[in-house]
Amino acid sequence: MKFEITPIAYIQSCYKEKFATPRQPGLVSAAKGQIQLIPPFNHPDTVEGLESCSHLWLQFVFHQCLDQGWKNKVRPPRLGGNKKMGVFATRATHRPNALGLSVVKLDSIQIEKQSVILHVSGLDLIDGTPIVDIKPYIPYSDSLTHARYDFAQLAPKELSVIFSTPAQLALNQQDNREQLSTLIRQVLAQDPRPAFHEVDEARIYGAKLDCFNVNWRYLKTDQETTIEVVAITLL
Amino acid sequence: MKFEITPIAYIQSCYKEKFATPRQPGLVSAAKGQIQLIPPFNHPDTVEGLESCSHLWLQFVFHQCLDQGWKNKVRPPRLGGNKKMGVFATRATHRPNALGLSVVKLDSIQIEKQSVILHVSGLDLIDGTPIVDIKPYIPYSDSLTHARYDFAQLAPKELSVIFSTPAQLALNQQDNREQLSTLIRQVLAQDPRPAFHEVDEARIYGAKLDCFNVNWRYLKTDQETTIEVVAITLL
Incomplete structure (x- = not known):
């Protein structure tokens, strides 16, 4: 079937x-996204009453992983990326059906002629991800305060993030510097580096965020590891 | 696409x-179910580590609604079943993609030769529902204690349930009478009747639960409505 x-x-x-x-x-409340309904789903009727929800469940397709198939066991980042776990015990992308599940904050609903756009934040979806369903978050059935997940009960520890002088100067030139600086801080505090990479202070990492390419490096002391943003350039 | x-x-x-x-x-903690993985997903590797989860997300297909298509607006039971709301503002079954989402308690994992069965409880799925994904419930990202859903912030008010003498006698003959009686009480306390049905004390309702056909009626006083189970018969 x-x-x-x-x-x-x-x-x-x-x-x-x-x-x-x-x-x-x-994890990153400053992360913003817009969900644009496509025809024939872009009728304002389909979202009537949605303003009564503070949060939404998105069911989506891991579209960049479709060609790669699924695996019995995967290496989740929370286990350091080098230990395997059953695919159904993780939320990894390489699943039998490449379906993802994410809860996001609903900021506003924009309805114009032929266009329904949901503005959301706190998302963890890549640009262009196809959404296959939107459902309200229902607190009394979804918020399970006594639930247990031994492998990752608490949110990951966050790193400190600082900006180099050139990065700070680049940031200062942007109109939305407050929002951009919060976004970069929150994203990098999660430590995007694969956990099995040893900290190499000479290595420069980069990622595309919003309209920018952001570069950073790791600064290590005995006590802690800090991330320094070294460059912010327009894409 | x-x-x-x-x-x-x-x-x-x-x-x-x-x-x-x-x-x-x-809503019904006494509701039990077994999820049997089918080939080629029935390898014990796929669920390795799943015992670290107290709860699971099930993504499933509303298979009994596939022929009926979707609607811009639906009539959710919480609005009395006679007021309409946008399909994406509800979890109704008549959705563009007939995908459902449910969190269940994981009671145990049974692994035998060629067979992986997850024993779950608290479910709201009909017998035979096809499951398309299983994911861990991750408390730090899924349990949103401040989320708001104005249409149904709190669980529905429960009705009192009593057993008639013949129903109690039928119950007493069952080996699992404790579990069965709790299941019937919890299910009927939710008031399965469509909310726009006026209470009609002469009407007998029936539903198939477990291996039984359960019949009940409504008893109404000025203060409250009570459900009386009038018959429990083997299917």
Whole structure:
């Protein structure tokens, strides 16, 4: 038995590539996205009453992983990226059906002629991800305060993020510097580096965020590892 | 663009028909189900580490609604079943992609030769529902204690349930009478009746639960409505 599903919307996201996209939703509240419903789903009726929801579930397709198939066991980043775990015990992308699940904050609903756009934040979806369903988050059934997930009960520890002088100067030239600086801080605090990479202070990492290419390096002391943003350039 | 999805498992559920199946998961903790992975997904590797989860997300197909198509607006039971709301503002079944989403408690994992069965409870899925994905519930990202859903912020008010003498006698003959009596109480306390039905004390309702046909009626006083189970018969 097979079922056919079709996108109802695509997301425009500040995350332009897989690297540095957060591993769960809600970790980067400054991350913004727009969900544009496509015909024939773009009728204002389909979202009537949606303003009563503070948060939405998005069911989506891991479209960049479709060609790669699925695996019995995967290497989740929370286990350091070098230990394997059953695919159904993780939310990894290489699943039998490449379906993702994410909860996002609903900021506003924009309805214009022939166009329904949901503005959301806290997302963890790459730009262009096809959305196959949108559902309200229902607190009394979805918020399980006593649930347990031993491998990752708490949110990952965050790193400190500082800006080099050139990066700070580049930031100062942007109209939305407050929002951009928060976005960069929150994204990098998650430490996008694969956990099995040893800290190499000479190495410069880069990722596309919003309209920018952001470069950073790791500064290590005995006590802690800090991220220094070294460059911010327009894409 | 279209995507093909395929069941990874089917659920065996105590709910044998749509009527009286709870409208959200978690409302009936005594509801039990078994999720049997089908080939080629029935390898023990696929669930390695799953025992670290107390709860699971199930993504599934509303298979009994596939022929009926979708609607811009639907009549959710929480609005009395006679007011319409946008399909994406509800979890109704008549959706563009007939995908459902449910969180269930993971009770145990049974692995035998060629067979992987997950025993779950608190479900709201009908017997035979095709499951297309299983994911861990991750408390730090999924449990949003401040989320808001104005149409149904709190769980529905429960009705009192009593057993008639013949129903109690029928119950007493069952080996699993404790579990069965809790299941019937919890299911009927949700008031399965369409909300726009006026209470008609002469009407007998029935639903298939587990291996039984359960019949009940409504008793109304000025203060409250009570459900009386009038018959429990083997299917």
